[in-house]
Every structure is written in structure tokens, then in C-alpha cells.
Amino acid sequence: MNLKLFGEVFVTLLVIVDPPGMVPVFLALTGTMPTKQRTRAGTQAVGLALGVIVVFAVAGQTLLDYLHVQLPALQGAGGLLLVLVALQLLTGKTDEPSEQGGTTNVALVPIGTPLLAGPGAIVATMLFVRRAEGAPDYVVIGLAILAVMITVWLVLRFSGVIVKLLRPGGIEVLTRIAGLLLAAIAVQLIADAVAAFVRLYSA
Template sequence: MPNELLEFFLLCLTSLFTMINPLSVTPIFTSMTSQLDRATARRVAGKATLTAAIILILFAVTGQFIFKIFSITVDSLRIVGGVIFFIMGYEMIQARLSKIRFDKDNLHEMESYTQDIAITPIAIPLIAGPGAIASVIILMSSNTGLVYHLMLFSSIALVALVTYVFLLFSTPIMDRLGESGNKVLLRIMGLIVMVIGVEFFVGGLTPIVRNMLMIQA
């Protein structure tokens, strides 16, 4: 039992960390807050990571209700999540930080814009993106025990805390890693994301194929 809990906890951490990928959020956060003072940028980082963590927990808790309302199965979501993981992992292997582009001139609209960017786009979709949301729903559905759920929530909180630390020290991190170093790390994490994606895809497709074969038989 302890080994199973540890394996599940590590799976949660690996899945969430690679899908959220604080390194890919860091350069975007840096560019969007480059004209803000340190205290304001710190507040934006805290609000964004807290909002993203709450959103992920809400999706994890309400995932089963969403399944019932829209007649979605866990296996189908595993397949879709696997495809999303694989595509995002491929983008990371190509060392593309993000397809999203932002207009830096909007930062001159200081007060209202500063409040908005913490929610969108930093919290959603940069931190709590579709891959991370699919991941928490799948992980929540795969184990029904309260201890497993607490492990998932702890993983969300821990990854959110790590992301917050990355955002706080975004400028020195990017300066130290440099463009080449960041691209290398992105490719490594992209490979991990693709492997997780394949595992989710196969895990969701296998019971569907077995069920189809039983019906045909």
C-alpha cells in the first residue's frame, strides 16, 4: 500500500509538472511583467498560481459530474488527454515556448490590465491548461480512495508552489539558463510528456477495444 501511494504521488507530480511546465511559463511571465515593480509582479505571480491551483482542484472534484452531464467516459477522456499530452510534448520537443503571443504595449494600461493578466492568460491557459485539467480529472477518476485524492491535491499544491517560485525568480533563472539551456530542458520535458501521453492513450483505448471485441463475439 505505501508503495502504491508513492507511485501514485510520483505519477501526479510528474504529470502535473510536465504539463504545467513552469519553465515554459517563466519567459512569458517575465515579458508580461517586465515593466512592473517587483512587489506588483510578485502579487501577479501569487494570484495566478493560486487561481490555477483552485481551478485544477475544482475540475478534479467535479470531473465525475461533468462525465454524467455530457455522457463522457473516463476511457474516452484518457484517449483525448493522451492526444493532448502527445501534441504538447511534441511542441515542447520543438522548443516552442508557446504559440500564444501577447501585446506588451497593453502593460501601459497598468491597474486594470495587471489584475486581468493574473487570471488570463497566466492562470488560464498557461498554468491550468487543457492538458493539466485533463490530467487531474483522469488521476482523480483512476483512484477512489480519500488518501489518493489527498495525494493529488497535495501534488497540485506542490506544483503550484514550485511554479510560484519559478515566477518569482523568473528573470535570474532565464538569465542563468539562457536560450539554449531553456530549449534543452523543454525538449527533455517534452519527451516525458509524450511518453505519458502514450500511456494514457493506450490505457484508455485498451478497455474500449476489449469491450468492442466482446460485443462482436
């Protein structure tokens, strides 16, 4: 087993996904849910993120080439999606859907994608796959991705302890802060996409 490759993939994706940084946003979106629903939302989000990353690892470049989509376009789309979610958090309109529908929606968008399986994680995974030199390397990359997602799931699973400490008032404050942070992430994604397009078409 190529431990060096495993370490590179694991650390790179873990830094990009940033589980500790995900906690405020996750709690802002699920803090009012019962523990069981919040756990299910975290599991669904991680499952979706794992599926998206694996799909792009296997067929990402082929899919983008077929659709004539450049990687910066993917970044820009993710940024625009996060802007919408950030506005919802900042205006306090995240509790409008029904409980069941809300759990599913929150788990899939924005937690599953583009927060966990965002442009950064997708691009990094695709680059590692390009570097792979055979089946053993593909297996190592797959195991590293799985290890990252298990780590993320554990962090989200035990975020309920923070909910108990913060109480409703603290969750409200955290929601506004998370909205601001999410807006900043979205603007950065869009700026990176614009910069990438400028480099791409000025070369």
C-alpha cells in the first residue's frame, strides 16, 4: 500500500473539506432539528458527498469534456449556490420547509454539495486520479477518500454536544455568523473562477 499517496490524498481533502469549519454551518442549518433528524441529515450529506467525489474521480474529466464545461465554471456555479444559502442564513429564512423535506434538502444542498463535495475537493480528487499509476494507486485514493468522509461524519455526528451548550439563542447567533462566513467562501469561489477564466483565455 502506498502510504505516501494515502497521506497526501487524506490530508489534502481533509484540509479542503475542513470538518471543524463545517460545524458552524451544519449547526446553523440543522440546529433546530431533533437529534435523530440531525444525525440522519449528516449521514445523508456525507453519503452524497462521497458519491459525488467518487463519480468525479472515475468519470469527472470525461463528463466535463462531454458537456464542454471548464473546471472554473464548476467553481463559479458552486459559489453562486453558496451565495443563495448564505442569504437564507443571514435573513433567517432557513426554517420554512417542512421538517422532513427540510432535513433532506439541507443534507443534499448545501451540506452534501457544494460544501463537502465542492469544486476544491472534486478538482483535487481528479488531479490525484490523473497521477495514479495503476489499480493499487486507485484503491489507495479510494480508501483515503473514504477515510476523510468517515472523519467528517464523526465530526457532524457529535456536533449535537455543541447544540446542547449553545441553546436556541446561541444557535441564532451562530446562524448569522455562519451565513457571513458562507458568503465569504462563495465570493472567494467566484473570484477564483473568474481569475481561472482570465488565465485560461489570456494564455
